[in-house]
Amino acid sequence: MAATDAPDATALLRSISLFEGLSDEDLRELADSLQRRPYAAGVAVFEQGDRGDALYIVERGDINIHLPGEASRRISLKDISRGEYFGELSLFDDKPRSASALATTDALLLELHRDTLQSYLQRRPGAAMAILRTMSGRLRETNTLLSARAARNVDEEFDKNLAWSERLADKVAALNGSWAFILFLIGLTAFWCAANSGWLLGTVVDPYPFQFFNLALAILVGLQGPLIVMSQNRQSLKDRARADTDFKVNLKNEVNIETLLRELAEFRAEHKARELREQERRAQERDRARAD
Numbered sequence: 487m488a489a490t491d492a493p494d495a496t497a498l499l500r501s502i503s504l505f506e507g508l509s510d511e512d513l514r515e516l517a518d519s520l521q522r523r524p525y526a527a528g529v530a531v532f533e534q535g536d537r538g539d540a541l542y543i544v545e546r547g548d549i550n551i552h553l554p555g556e557a558s559r560r561i562s563l564k565d566i567s568r569g570e571y572f573g574e575l576s577l578f579d580d581k582p583r584s585a586s587a588l589a590t591t592d593a594l595l596l597e598l599h600r601d602t603l604q605s606y607l608q609r610r611p612g613a614a615m616a617i618l619r620t621m622s623g624r625l626r627e628t629n630t631l632l633s634a635r636a637a638r639n640v641d642e643e644f645d646k647n648l649a650w651s652e653r654l655a656d657k658v659a660a661l662n663g664s665w666a667f668i669l670f671l672i673g674l675t676a677f678w679c680a681a682n683s684g685w686l687l688g689t690v691v692d693p694y695p696f697q698f699f700n701l702a703l704a705i706l707v708g709l710q711g712p713l714i715v716m717s718q719n720r721q722s723l724k725d726r727a728r729a730d731t732d733f734k735v736n737l738k739n740e741v742n743i744e745t746l747l748r749e750l751a752e753f754r755a756e757h758k759a760r761e762l763r764e765q766e767r768r769a770q771e772r773d774r775a776r777a778d
Contacts, residue, residue: 496510498569499513499517501569502569502571515606515609520543520596521597522545522594522596522597523595524594524595526592527589527591527593528588528589528590529589530586530588531549531587531589532586532587533554533583533586534553534583534584534585535582535583536583537582538575538580538581539600539601540577541572541574541576541597542571542595542597544566544567544570544572544593544594544595544596545568545596546594547589547590547591547593548590548593549588549590549593549595550562550566550588551563551565551566551572551587552585552587553741561737561744563585565590576600577598577600578600654713655713656720659713659714662710678692678696678699682694682699
């Protein structure tokens with residue numbers, strides 16, 4: 487298949503973190519070497535254990551990266567969409583694919599072969615450091631997920647990094663949603679009306695219709711709105727962080743369970759093989775005893 491349309495591919499490469507350190511000239515040259523590969527929905531891009539020799543960039547559609555198994559045991563690792571890439575480890579080693587990739591919708595992928603990248607890096611060795619720097623970051627993130635504790639207290643981490651203005655916004659939002667604030671506002675209003683009606687004090691500071699008090703309430707309402715929205719936005723960030731933490735915990739547990747099941751199956755197979763060898767040995771001993 488012919489190489490990609492350079493301008494479109496260059497713009498897509500520019501948005502990908504793996505190539506963020508490359509110059510425009512480097513990106514254009516690299517885009518000229520990419521190949522477009524269409525995949526229909528439900529077609530596997532590659533399977534776990536296949537020989538890997540190319541990286542794929544999603545130009546259109548969606549790809550699911552997963553560990554294969556029966557329908558109920560397949561472990562979904564990540565969903566890849568436009569502007570994301572996968573299979574990058576195959577560019578630097580000859581080992582089999584560590585996971586499977588499946589097109590969940592009709593997809594168009596940009597394929598970068600290892601030989602093409604090696605030839606490109608030989609001509610432009612300075613680009614190698616930018617690519618390796620980005621890949622090392624992704625490997626560190628993966629190692630942290632698999633080797634460190636995935637669970638974390640999201641609320642505690644957020645609270646440790648809050649600025650004074652953010653703490654104030656949270657306190658205002660909490661106060662506005664309480665009976666204490668409602669009762670305080672009712673009491674203040676009753677006191678202000680009584681004081682400025684001449685019932686409590688001889689001097690009237692803000693006579694009816696209490697324009698100063700209305701102005702103060704308007705300012706209070708105007709300030710409350712942005713502060714409450716700030717607190718709600720931060721709560722949304724907390725919810726997303728919790729969801730991300732839950733996903734990482736579930737993913738790590740599923741990977742560990744899959745590893746245990748595989749090791750258990752290997753142990754059972756080895757145990758069965760030992761039993762067969764022992765039965766054969768005993769049968770041979772019986773045959774020799776009869777012959778004697």
